[in-house]
Amino acid sequence: MANQGVSNERKRELTQMDPFQESISRSVEWVLAHKKLLMISAGALVGVVVVFSAILFSFKQSEVKASELAAKAYEKYEEHYSQDRDARKGYDAVKDDFQTLFDEYPNTSAGRMALINFGNICFEAKDYDHAFDLYSRALSSMGDKAGVKNFLLCTLGTICELKNDPEQGKSYYLRVEEGPSNLLKDDARFALALIYEKLNDADASRRMYEKIAESQGTSMYKAIAQARISAQ
Structure with missing residues (x-):
């Protein structure tokens, strides 16, 4: 039977990498060469994710606290107003609570809605200047x-x-x-x-x-x- 050995030319072809292998090899070499840069970039990405998560958590906490403050202020107003249907008495009882809400949580949904709701309270109490200011601020934000x-x-x-x-x-x-x-x-x-x-x-x-x-x-x-x- 004739010798079926592999020719030298075929051996050289077998030792050469195909395009896909070459691409993988170059990618590995690039990663190894830029390993430090990649680690820094990965760390920065993790940092961004952590900061974003912290900001999102802070926003959620602010919304919860603002909603709680608003709810308590509304309850206090109803409690004082319902005693003798005196809008001014209810207004005097809660004006500081609402001001705290506006000062500490101005950019929350509860804070923006409170501009309208406390504006209504001011209007009923005939404090028209205060009501006008609150409605104007609400118009700008909502x-x-x-x-x-x-x-x-x-x-x-x-x-x-x-x-x-x-x-x-x-x-x-x-x-x-x-x-x-x-x-x-x-x-x-x-x-x-x-x-x-x-x-x-x-x-x-x-x-x-x-x-x-x-x-x-x-x-x-x-x-x-x-x-x-x-x-x-």
Whole structure:
């Protein structure tokens, strides 16, 4: 039988690595050469994860503490208010608690919601300056939500009217009337119609009443608006 031995050329081919093997080999060599750098990078990544986890935990703890403070403040207000339905007494009992909440946890969800809720308490207690400040801060931090935004704008307009500043009140109502959301739009239009009447601008007042009368759906102001239009 003829000699089936492997030729020298074939032996050289067998001793050579294929492309995949070469790639693995180069990767191993690179890792060995940059082992220190990789260890530093890995350590940095672990550090980032630890710091991020700590920040996330801190945020969660802040939210929990803020929620607890807010809940206790609301309970205290109800306790004092319910005794003789005195809004001022309830306000005096909790104003420091809410201020602590705003000072220590201003960037929490509970802290931002407390701006509105304590604003309502101030409004009921007729502390309109304090209420205006709180609603304005809430508008800056939560005004991207249409429902909240329109509520705050209408409330700010109402406070301006109570403080005998209809021009400034008009500016807040107009932001609702000209905005994309229909929520509280007829409320703003009715308030604007009354302001225009006080300012002796009959045409502008009539336009607001007409918009209310022509609006879709049911509105508590529609019958009044129609009556005002007929009377003009």
